[in-house]
Amino acid sequence: MAGRLRGAAWAACLGLCGAAVALLAVVLGRAYVLRPPPGPPLGGRRAALGFELSARDRQELKEALRGAIKIQTVSFSPEDQNTTALAEFGNYIKKVFPAVFSTKFIQHEIIGGYSHLFTVQGSDPQLMPYMLLAHMDVVPASQEGWHVPPFSAEELDGFIYGRGTVDNKNSAIGILQALEFLLRRDYRPRRSFYIGIGHDEEVSGRKGAMKIAALLEARGVKLSFLLDEGSVILDGFLEGIKKPVAVIAITEKGAITANFSVEKEQGHSSAPSKETSIGILAAALSRLEQNPMPNLFGHGPEIMILEHLASEFRFPLNLIMTNLWLFSPIISRIFEQKPSTNALIRTTTAITMFNAGIKSNVIPPSAKATVNFRIHPSQKVEEVLEIVKNTIADDRVKIHLQEAFDPLPISPWDNHAFGVQIFRRTLLDVFPDVSNIAPGICIGNTDSRHFTKLTDAIYRFNPLVFKPDDLPRVHGLNERISIEGYEKQVEFLYQLIQNSDISKLPEPHANSHEL
Numbered sequence: 001m002a003g004r005l006r007g008a009a010w011a012a013c014l015g016l017c018g019a020a021v022a023l024l025a026v027v028l029g030r031a032y033v034l035r036p037p038p039g040p041p042l043g044g045r046r047a048a049l050g051f052e053l054s055a056r057d058r059q060e061l062k063e064a065l066r067g068a069i070k071i072q073t074v075s076f077s078p079e080d081q082n083t084t085a086l087a088e089f090g091n092y093i094k095k096v097f098p099a100v101f102s103t104k105f106i107q108h109e110i111i112g113g114y115s116h117l118f119t120v121q122g123s124d125p126q127l128m129p130y131m132l133l134a135h136m137d138v139v140p141a142s143q144e145g146w147h148v149p150p151f152s153a154e155e156l157d158g159f160i161y162g163r164g165t166v167d168n169k170n171s172a173i174g175i176l177q178a179l180e181f182l183l184r185r186d187y188r189p190r191r192s193f194y195i196g197i198g199h200d201e202e203v204s205g206r207k208g209a210m211k212i213a214a215l216l217e218a219r220g221v222k223l224s225f226l227l228d229e230g231s232v233i234l235d236g237f238l239e240g241i242k243k244p245v246a247v248i249a250i251t252e253k254g255a256i257t258a259n260f261s262v263e264k265e266q267g268h269s270s271a272p273s274k275e276t277s278i279g280i281l282a283a284a285l286s287r288l289e290q291n292p293m294p295n296l297f298g299h300g301p302e303i304m305i306l307e308h309l310a311s312e313f314r315f316p317l318n319l320i321m322t323n324l325w326l327f328s329p330i331i332s333r334i335f336e337q338k339p340s341t342n343a344l345i346r347t348t349t350a351i352t353m354f355n356a357g358i359k360s361n362v363i364p365p366s367a368k369a370t371v372n373f374r375i376h377p378s379q380k381v382e383e384v385l386e387i388v389k390n391t392i393a394d395d396r397v398k399i400h401l402q403e404a405f406d407p408l409p410i411s412p413w414d415n416h417a418f419g420v421q422i423f424r425r426t427l428l429d430v431f432p433d434v435s436n437i438a439p440g441i442c443i444g445n446t447d448s449r450h451f452t453k454l455t456d457a458i459y460r461f462n463p464l465v466f467k468p469d470d471l472p473r474v475h476g477l478n479e480r481i482s483i484e485g486y487e488k489q490v491e492f493l494y495q496l497i498q499n500s501d502i503s504k505l506p507e508p509h510a511n512s513h514e515l
């Protein structure tokens with residue numbers, strides 16, 4: 001009851017605020033109604049080959065993914081990968097996608113020992129190629145806590161469970177599956193494209209994606225756009241928006257992985273000094289955790305997602321969202337509440353490893369910890385390190401950087417952005433009920449960050465519908481994909497490849513009447 005009253009009071013307050021804003025906007029003559037999403041280009045055009053699947057095709061599509069999940073391509077560290085499984089994965093795709101491997105206009109190369117690069121030669125060399133990227137390696141999975149063993153790929157209530165089902169064998173296998181189906185229907189693309197399948201994405205991509213990018217660069221390749229994993233169709237993440245939203249990430253956060261250590265003399269635990277290495281390090285880490293990095297809502301592209309969706313919110317939220325200039329302090333507080341939205345508005349701090357102590361009666365000679373920061377698009381590595389040092393404020397804690405890179409550049413998002421309009425057309429074809437498409441931020445890191453020299457149009461998006469409950473499954477327990485969802489992903493890729501054959505985008509105004 002109290003909750004409902006509070007809810008009613010909150011709604012009334014929002015209503016009042018809304019009315020006040022409307023009034024204020026009129027008075028100030030500043031109606032901050034934000035631009036609608038760009039008009040629908042490629043209007044009316046339909047791909048030549050429809051995506052009709054026989055019962056056999058369906059079975060084959062499902063089994064191809066299940067077989068891939070069973071191969072334990074686990075990455076523990078750059079030095080510790082299951083190379084037997086990585087090699088097996090290569091043999092597996094050869095067996096499962098015979099058309100891809102026997103087509104004359106497709107060249108296959110193995111890069112860095114286990115990664116794959118396919119060059120699909122289009123019939124029109126004038127058209128600038130694009131690239132589809134995915135990875136085959138996965139993070140480890142604990143044996144406990146899963147409904148089914150993590151590499152069993154068992155089917156349960158319409159879902160395939162297993163490590164890699166959404167991160168990212170769904171893309172690796174899905175891209176090849178879409179191409180296999182197209183080839184069997186005698187398709188030949190007009191526009192060339194590359195398919196990259198990395199084998200060490202989960203441990204930085206240096207041997208796989210980075211080498212693929214370097215090779216393409218050496219060949220003088222420029223890409224019209226690149227599509228990788230990193231964001232999804234969000235359903236039910238934002239209160240006040242009923243419909244699912246396809247969020248296409250136009251940037252990704254930077255990252256710092258830092259090792260912290262404290263050394264102290266080892267000794268007998270019966271005569272301890274006042275502080276131990278463990279105590280000193282634990283206190284320093286606790287200060288880091290207790291003092292989160294600044295809330296930077298409004299300083300980066302996170303605001304674009306709200307701008308794009310503003311008119312979709314129910315009253316009075318729509319008024320709030322269309323007047324961010326006034327309400328951003330409130331919204332930024334709301335974003336802080338949940339880990340998933342908090343990640344969009346600040347550099348995050350995650351203590352991920354802690355090791356110390358060698359015996360119960362020995363004062364520990366050293367304590368070590370690893371902290372993983374993900375840097376907000378408006379900050380840089382140096383700035384974050386400065387804050388970290390000031391927060392720890394203890395010279396006994398030594399910092400050693402394992403890896404550090406700045407947030408990625410922001411990719412184009414407008415009527416002329418070829419990739420965006422191809423995604424828009426393809427979403428319209430395959431997900432007719434997803435009418436909202438918004439630019440967003442990828443909160444994790446992807447192999448695509450190695451390709452900045454080949455194109456400024458890097459997009460991170462998987463055509464999978466995610467509900468809030470799905471997010472923790474990524475790198476967590478019970479990672480799964482619905483069989484229907486996977487079919488849609490393959491259909492999306494199948495249509496994307498065909499839609500990309502268009503030579504150039506029609507003028508937006510010329511076609512807007514067609515939809």
Ligand SMILES: CC/C=C\C/C=C\C/C=C\C/C=C\C/C=C\C/C=C\CCC(=O)O
Pocket residue numbers: 167168201202229230231232234237238305306340341442443444445446471474
């Ligand atoms: C205003 C927007 C509202 C809510 C959005 C909140 C959170 C959603 C953010 C991202 C969810 C999308 C994708 C899955 C999560 C992380 C994966 C990112 C990169 C994967 C890289 C990897 O580990 O291989």
Ligand SMILES: N[C@@H](Cc1ccccc1)C(=O)O
Pocket residue numbers: 201202203204205255444445446
């Ligand atoms: N893609 C993984 C692994 C990774 C982390 C940090 C840098 C590079 C890669 C992640 O985002 O967690």
Ligand SMILES: [Zn+2]
Pocket residue numbers: 135167168201229
């Ligand atoms: Zn991934």
Ligand SMILES: [Zn+2]
Pocket residue numbers: 139167202475
């Ligand atoms: Zn991952």
